[in-house]
Amino acid sequence: MRILIKIIKRPAVFALALLFTICIIPATVSAKSLYDLPAGTAISSKAAILVSLGASEKDDLTLFELNADEKRSPAALVRLMVGITAIEIIREKGIDIEKTTGKYTNEAFNTIAGQNLATAGMVIGEEWTVKDLLSLSMIQTAADACATLAITLGGSHSGFVARMNEIAKKIGCENTSFVNVSGIDNPSQYTTARDLYKIMRYGMNYPEFEPLFSAVQYTVKPVALGSERSYPNTNDMLRPSTAYYYAPIAFGKTGYTTPAGRCLASVARDSGYEYLCIVMGTPDKDEQGKSGVYFSDTRTLYRWAFTNFTYKTLLNKNQPVTQLPVRLAWNKDTVILVPEKSVAAIAINDLQPETVTKNIIRFKETVDAPIEKGQVLGKVELYIQTDRKIAEANLVAAESIERSQLLAIWAQIHSFLTTPWFYGGLALFAAIIIGYIILNFIHNRKLRRKRMKRVSRFR
Secondary structure, three states, X not given: OHHHHHHHHOHHHHHHXXXXXXXXXXXXXXXXXXXXXXOOOOOOOOEEEEEEOOXXXXXXXXXXXXXXXXXXXXXXXXXXXXXXXXXXXXXXXXXXXXXXXXXXOHHHHHHHOOOOOOOOOOOOOOEEEHHHXXXXXXXXXXXXXXXXXXXXXXXXXXXXXXHHHHHHHHOOOOOOEOOOOOOOOEOOEEEOXXXXXXXXXXXXXXXXXXXXXXXXXXXXXXXXXXXXXXXXOOOHHHOOOOOOOOOOEEEEEEEEEOOOEEEEEEEEEEOOEEEEEEEEEEOOEOOOOOEOHHHHHHHHHHHHHHHHEEEEEEEOOOOOOEEEEEEOOOOOOEEEEEEOOOEEEEEEXXXXXXXXXXXXXXXXXXXXXXXXXXXXXXXXXEEEOOOEEEEEEEEEEOOOEOOOHHHHXXXXXXXXXXOHHHHHHHHHHHHHHHHHHHHHHHHHHHHHHHHHHHHHHOO
């Protein structure tokens, strides 16, 4: 306890301890992982996620994850959000990226000074187009270009970062916070593999996003000061001239700091299949002393996916799944429910459709006619290993069913006869009858007494 108090009283030590806590946590395979890697296949990364990309985000399926919700420093993977934020501001302001320029100023210099960051060697007063600033910020870890981009588009570094956090919140990042665009480690700058998937997937909605990260090389042509120069992409998996080249890789972003380890976010496509992979906290070298471990881990996960998974039809469009009781139809007591469309999902090659568990959800216990063919009346969720959902689909009526007017009228009458209003009215009517009988009895009794009095007078 005394040691903890001493650490807290020393801000620098406390910050480093907190950063260590965020970045370095013993790795265990998440229980949520849909599939486990086969025996003999392993990765060295501390956190990872592998997602099969569908036609849209709702069709995506996470195949494998390792500490996917563990908070870690993103290093230069922060540029994924920088790129998204820049695209949104450019669109909103109608900026011509080939004509609008940004100048490297003392403000930009002070943002990155003393951090030992990789730069593009910009000098104070050097001016680039927004296109050059944006492009180089994505394929390189050029902190000077990225700081200049943020100030040019956001008005200030802090203003641009605030916008980054707004977008992260909007797209559902639950464990993400940004304080800079450079990727330098900070206790208040963190994210997770799952949130990075959300960020990257969101960015893919913009046609401009992927090309920013896919260029093998980019040439900068300064507008003022400086000289023309070219820079290679830091993602060696994109470059045919490197030992780590992997043809299916479409685009990606690397990142590295000592606490964060090696990081890589990428997308690969082959034979109609598309996967997104993120690895974080990867060591510089593996147990055999080989470098490029984050490239090797990424290749391992992609090869496993491309080799072991295929799209399988799990339910056919007209395949009966369940039935639902029907009311108000003369010759039909039930309606058969079928999938709205054929249900296909990415699944392990040896998965047998009959082993898939169906969880049927009926929106109502019974349904009243008329029913239209194709009317959505429920949904079915498909699970493997009892608790791992791989797909779902709406359930619709397999046929149209007409309403019987006679049964409908009787149902209305029956419905009225069972309402509180009916019973209240019945009770009131009974009370009136009883009251009438009582009053009539009292009235007749009085009349009899009067008659008796008259009779007694004349006697």
